[in-house]
Amino acid sequence: MHKTRAATISGWGILIISIITCCTLYHWFPDIYNWYVEDQKELFIPKNPPLYKKMILGIVIILLGNFTVSYSLYHYFKGMQQMTALVSSICRLMYTLVVALASYYLYSNFATEDLNIAIVKHNYYLFLSTWHFGLIMYGIHLVLMSVLLQWNKNTPKLLQIVMFIMGCIYVVLYTLKLILSEIDTASVLSACIAIIMIIGEIAFSLWLLIKESK
Numbered sequence: 011m012h013k014t015r016a017a018t019i020s021g022w023g024i025l026i027i028s029i030i031t032c033c034t035l036y037h038w039f040p041d042i043y044n045w046y047v048e049d050q051k052e053l054f055i056p057k058n059p060p061l062y063k064k065m066i067l068g069i070v071i072i073l074l075g076n077f078t079v080s081y082s083l084y085h086y087f088k089g090m091q092q093m094t095a096l097v098s099s100i101c102r103l104m105y106t107l108v109v110a111l112a113s114y115y116l117y118s119n120f121a122t123e124d125l126n127i128a129i130v131k132h133n134y135y136l137f138l139s140t141w142h143f144g145l146i147m148y149g150i151h152l153v154l155m156s157v158l159l160q161w162n163k164n165t166p167k168l169l170q171i172v173m174f175i176m177g178c179i180y181v182v183l184y185t186l187k188l189i190l191s192e193i194d195t196a197s198v199l200s201a202c203i204a205i206i207m208i209i210g211e212i213a214f215s216l217w218l219l220i221k222e223s224k
Contacts, residue, residue, distance in 0.1 A: 020215075023076075024212075025211075027076060031072055035068075042061060063120075066116065073109060076106040083098070090158060094154055094157055098158060112144065115133040146180065146185055146188075149177045149182075156171075173214065
C-alpha cells in the first residue's frame with residue numbers, strides 16, 4: 011500500500027472511529043446503563059431495544075474501523091521503523107480483538123431471553139474488566155505511535171507529547187484498575203481522559219489527512 015493512500019485511509023478511519031466512539035461508548039452506553047440506584051440497590055435492565063441496537067452497531071463499526079486502521083497505520087509507518095510499526099499495529103489489533111470479546115457480554119444482555127438483574131450485572135462487569143484490559147494494549151499502541159511520530163519531521167511536537175501522555179495514562183490507570191479492583195475513577199476524571207483521547211485522535215487524523223495524504 012502506498013504511503014499516501016495509507017495516510018488517507020488511516021486519517022478517515024481514525025476520524026470516523028473517534029466520532030462513533032463518542033456516540034457509542036460515551037453517550038449511548040451510559041444512557042443504557044444508567045444503572046445504579048443507591049436506595050434500592052438495583053441494577054436497571056436495559057429496556058430500550060432501538061438504542062441498544064444502535065450501540066451494538068456502533069461497536070461493530072468501531073471494530074471494523076480498528077482492523078482497517080491497524081493495517082493502514084503499519085503500512086504508513088513501516089518505512090520509518092518497521093518493527094516498531096509492526097508491534098504498534100499488533101497492539102491495536104489485540105485491543106480490537108479484546109473489545110470484540112468484551113462486546114459479546116453486552117450483546118448477551120440484549121439477546122438473553124430470561125434476563126434478570128444478576129445476569130445484567132455480571133455481564134456489565136465482565137464487559138468493563140475485559141475492556142479495561144484492552145485499553146492497556148491500546149495505551150501501549152499510543153506510546154509506540156508517539157515514538158514513530160518522532161521519526162517524521164513534519165509531526166508537531168505537541169502531537170507527539172499528547173500521544174505519549176495519552177498512552178501512559180491508559181497503561182497506568184487501567185493496569186491499576188485491573189490489579190486493584192476496588193480502585194474507582196470518578197466520572198469527571200473518566201470524562202477528562204475520554205476528552206483528551208478524542209482530541210488527540212482527531213488531531214492525529216486531521217494531521218494525516220491534511221499533511222500526509224497529499
